[in-house]
Amino acid sequence: METQVNPLKMTDKLPLFVNKFWRDVWDNKRDGRIVAWCSGAGPFELLKAMDIVVVWPESYGGLCGVEGIGTEQCQRAENVGFSPDLCSVIRSFIGVVDGIPPVDPATLPHGGLPKPDLLVCKPFCPGIYRTWERWSRQFNIPLLVMERPRWHDRLSKEEIAHFTREGIEELKDMADVLGKFTGRSLNYDRLSEILALEREAAKLWWDIIGMCRNVPAPMSVFDAFTHFFPFVYLRATQEAVTYYRELKAEVADRVANKIGALAGEEKYRLYWDNLPVYFKIKEHRQKFASFGAIPVVGNCLYYIGFFPDEDSGNPLETMFELLFYHPSNRGLKGRIDFITKQIEGYSLDGLVMQRTRTCLAVNMGQDDIAEALVGKTGLPAVVVEGDLCDERLYSSAEFNKKIDGFMEVLGQEGQNRRSVSGKSMA
């Protein structure tokens, strides 16, 4: 029932920004500019600074999930021989690119993905690396790989300094290779401008999600999952800054006027772990709202707009720090500490741990994180099974049953459950 939630006005503006991004991509492709496919966590700033058009296939896979065509694309990828255990975001964009039977691009969102001239990847998960490697052979185009050491919990200052020096050298080497490929050299001022725009948009984004500490929350996690798309597509652009300034103004206005994202009383405020189930965002928003419940914070929201606090003044060092210190690149203790810090002040009543069946990278350590969060916060937790794009791996009946039971627990424990010791419903 749509009346249970108050949609943000910016939601109507979102397609304008996203459509313009894709129009520009295709116009640039037609004009003969170099197009690179970059993995989500890849060093895209370098590409932009060298006037290369960047497309993120993982985001496109996620979009297929949102549009409800993810399962179909996954099946196409499986027909080529890919395992159904492979991440459904990856299978979605493989299905789009070279699945069997081939798909008519005219039926795809934004006409599909323009063929790349170059591939750039940071192998965050093995599936991404193998896919980029395969496409490099298939399209007969260069593949550049940015290695990134893990920031594990016991690294010494000397080791971090060593990794930083190595990372900067690696980025310089990459810039040299790109220079030979494009015939242009890296403009460091342009790179600094790009990073400054990215930093500004990230700051705005963290301000926006931070405002959800207010009661009532002006925005839910599900709203935020919708509005982080500009951060993904329009990364490091003036458009992203403009978008988030407008969104921040609307969210601040809601806070000032005590307008919540829920239309009715806000009874339970929840933490959401992991990405959304892309094809069920609307349904999940309504499911929680029907109990007067609202997920108000999630780890991935803080992952999206992560940017180091200090500006080193060296753009390549900043780029390395972005990759190295990113919360998803930390050891288990580092991730637990990061999440524990970010969820402070949200007046939470419970934790919802969404287990994405085919994303091993984000799921890794999730049980330990859940246990630690329950221990540290004293909040009850529930684990729900989901997936990003493959509807065959999701059961509404199972999800609803878990949430119904969890809401019953929250109801029984009363409003002041933060003071009692936690328990977990697996």
Ligand code: SF4
């Ligand atoms: S496995 Fe996880 S991290 Fe890797 S592409 Fe899929 S969703 Fe992203």
